[in-house]
Amino acid sequence: MAMAAAMTATTTANEAAVALNAVDVAFRVPGGGVFRAVSNATLNVADGEFVSIVGPTGCGKSTLLNIAAGLLPPAAGTVDIFGRPLGDLNRQAGYLFQADALFPWKTALENVAIGLEIVGVPQAEARARAKEWLGKVGLGTFGDRYPHTLSGGQRKRVGLAQVLIRDPKILLMDEPFGPLDAQTRQIMGNLLLDLWSADRKAVLFVTHDLEEAIALSDRVVIMSAGPSSRIIGDWRVTLPRPRDIADVKLDPAFHDLHRDIWHMLKEEVIKGYAQAEGR
Amino acid sequence: MSRITLLTLQIAVAVVAVGAWYVLSTYPVFGVILLPPFFFSTPGDVIKQVIVWFATGVIWKHLWVTLVESMLAFVIGSLGGVLVGFWFARQPRTAAVFDPYVKMANALPRVVLAPIFTLWLGLGIWSKVALGVTLVFFIVFFNVYQGVKEVSPTVLANARMLGMNERQLMRHVYWPSALSWMFSSLHTSVGFAVVGAVVGEYLGAAAGLGYLIQQAEGVFDVAGVFAGMFVLAAFVIVIDTIVTMIEKRLLVWRPAIGDAKP
Numbered sequence: 001m002a003m004a005a006a007m008t009a010t011t012t013a014n015e016a017a018v019a020l021n022a023v024d025v026a027f028r029v030p031g032g033g034v035f036r037a038v039s040n041a042t043l044n045v046a047d048g049e050f051v052s053i054v055g056p057t058g059c060g061k062s063t064l065l066n067i068a069a070g071l072l073p074p075a076a077g078t079v080d081i082f083g084r085p086l087g088d089l090n091r092q093a094g095y096l097f098q099a100d101a102l103f104p105w106k107t108a109l110e111n112v113a114i115g116l117e118i119v120g121v122p123q124a125e126a127r128a129r130a131k132e133w134l135g136k137v138g139l140g141t142f143g144d145r146y147p148h149t150l151s152g153g154q155r156k157r158v159g160l161a162q163v164l165i166r167d168p169k170i171l172l173m174d175e176p177f178g179p180l181d182a183q184t185r186q187i188m189g190n191l192l193l194d195l196w197s198a199d200r201k202a203v204l205f206v207t208h209d210l211e212e213a214i215a216l217s218d219r220v221v222i223m224s225a226g227p228s229s230r231i232i233g234d235w236r237v238t239l240p241r242p243r244d245i246a247d248v249k250l251d252p253a254f255h256d257l258h259r260d261i262w263h264m265l266k267e268e269v270i271k272g273y274a275q276a277e278g279r
Numbered sequence: 280m281s282r283i284t285l286l287t288l289q290i291a292v293a294v295v296a297v298g299a300w301y302v303l304s305t306y307p308v309f310g311v312i313l314l315p316p317f318f319f320s321t322p323g324d325v326i327k328q329v330i331v332w333f334a335t336g337v338i339w340k341h342l343w344v345t346l347v348e349s350m351l352a353f354v355i356g357s358l359g360g361v362l363v364g365f366w367f368a369r370q371p372r373t374a375a376v377f378d379p380y381v382k383m384a385n386a387l388p389r390v391v392l393a394p395i396f397t398l399w400l401g402l403g404i405w406s407k408v409a410l411g412v413t414l415v416f417f418i419v420f421f422n423v424y425q426g427v428k429e430v431s432p433t434v435l436a437n438a439r440m441l442g443m444n445e446r447q448l449m450r451h452v453y454w455p456s457a458l459s460w461m462f463s464s465l466h467t468s469v470g471f472a473v474v475g476a477v478v479g480e481y482l483g484a485a486a487g488l489g490y491l492i493q494q495a496e497g498v499f500d501v502a503g504v505f506a507g508m509f510v511l512a513a514f515v516i517v518i519d520t521i522v523t524m525i526e527k528r529l530l531v532w533r534p535a536i537g538d539a540k541p
Contacts, residue, residue: 071436089439101437105455105532114451115441146532166441 056272352411360419411475426460
């Protein structure tokens with residue numbers, strides 16, 4: 001606890017829930033040529049570990065998540081999920097998207113239940129369990145509401161229940177609380193920590209908010225400004241759990257860690273802006 | 280504006296319009312009747328004609344024929360539009376091959392097909408249904424195509440991450456999305472089904488509202504023409520109201536267009 005920040009050695013690849021080995025992400029650009037978003041990223045997430053990826057806007061954090069989800073094949077390198085190479089979609093993972101991903105034509109309850117129904121759970125049972133999950137995310141009485149009648153924060157809660165009801169071993173989260181206001185983010189962060197601590201899944205959490213990353217995670221990974229962004233820092237957060245997002249931010253160790261990481265991140269953020277403007 | 284004020288003003292518009300029509304077609308202004316009844320009829324004659332139609336019951340047969348033709352055109356055109364729309368949206372190559380022909384067929388003013396359909400299918404209801412189908416099909420087709428194409432990539436990625444296979448994606452993602460686009464064009468497509476039926480009847484038929492109007496016109500019975508138009512307008516409004524009710528039930532999950540307004 002004395003030194004909250006330390007560059008850490010990564011766990012070995014075959015015991016990791018998610019292992020990205022020297023992964024490159026590249027896109028074909030219209031008009032020829034290739035845009036390299038991420039280069040040579042190696043990252044391991046151990047089972048039960050909460051890892052955040054922080055980086056300036058446009059550094060390719062989200063594409064790295066898509067690689068781990070199997071939605072996007074890496075241009076180079078390999079992805080192992082619990083020691084097995086990932087070929088197709090990552091069936092072990094639940095993905096909470098940044099944008100609204102609920103089915104607008106289904107009610108909150110149907111949205112949560114669908115993950116079970118498609119794997120053959122009888123409808124009545126799926127609905128009953130969905131109801132339970134809506135309760136867990138604090139929306140017990142909102143089951144028959146359609147997404148457009150819910151607030152942004154409520155939609156994220158439904159999304160969280162929709163993903164967690166399938167009990168994935170890995171949770172991938174792409175700035176899930178990005179569009180929410182500060183208070184709601186804090187509440188959602190605490191909700192996430194509560195749900196996560198019940199049965200620690202491996203979490204890969206992408207955010208541009210360093211405070212959020214430190215408050216939630218076991219490890220914070222820093223990416224450099226794109227293009228060809230790399231992983232340039234890997235910090236262990238040893239703040240005690242269970243944490244409360246609001247309280248943990250008052251901890252002196254939190255401040256030390258924040259200062260150290262921000263020192264590194266600041267340069268990259270400035271670079272990121274410069275590149276964005278130069279384009 | 281309160282509901283009552285609005286309704287009062289709406290009625291006032293009708294009263295003024297019909298009043299002006301009545302006065303100008305009945306009383307000379309500076310010695311001239313501005314709306315000669317031979318060309319413009321009078322409100323009284325038109326109402327009388329409508330009452331006679333309903334009192335004797337002749338109108339029901341024509342209304343029924345037009346309704347059947349419209350509904351058949353709507354159902355067949357919609358089914359075709361949904362099937363082909365889905366097919367093209369899921370098979371971009373097929374869509375690319377047929378694209379110029381679809382555009383060509385859609386650019387053609389459909390009225391010119393009416394004589395051909397009459398020739399092929401006779402004077403009965405099917406030539407009218409065919410004309411309606413050609414109108415409805417393209418509206419539904421384009422909407423379904425768009426609906427399948429414009430499924431939010433995030434929703435699609437989410438569905439795949441939740442573990443849906445191709446068939447489940449169809450049922451839970453593409454299908455509802457396409458249907459919502461189709462329903463949002465329901466007013467237009469139902470309207471065009473009626474247009475197809477009436478225009479078809481007008482150009483050659485033995486029954487229907489279009490036939491009634493055409494018959495009246497043939498003997499310079501202007502009151503009959505106007506009466507036919509009023510019955511037709513009322514008919515379309517009734518259908519449109521029913522469509523609005525169906526739409527409200529089917530699209531409960533969508534934010535109402537007026538939601539943003541205070």
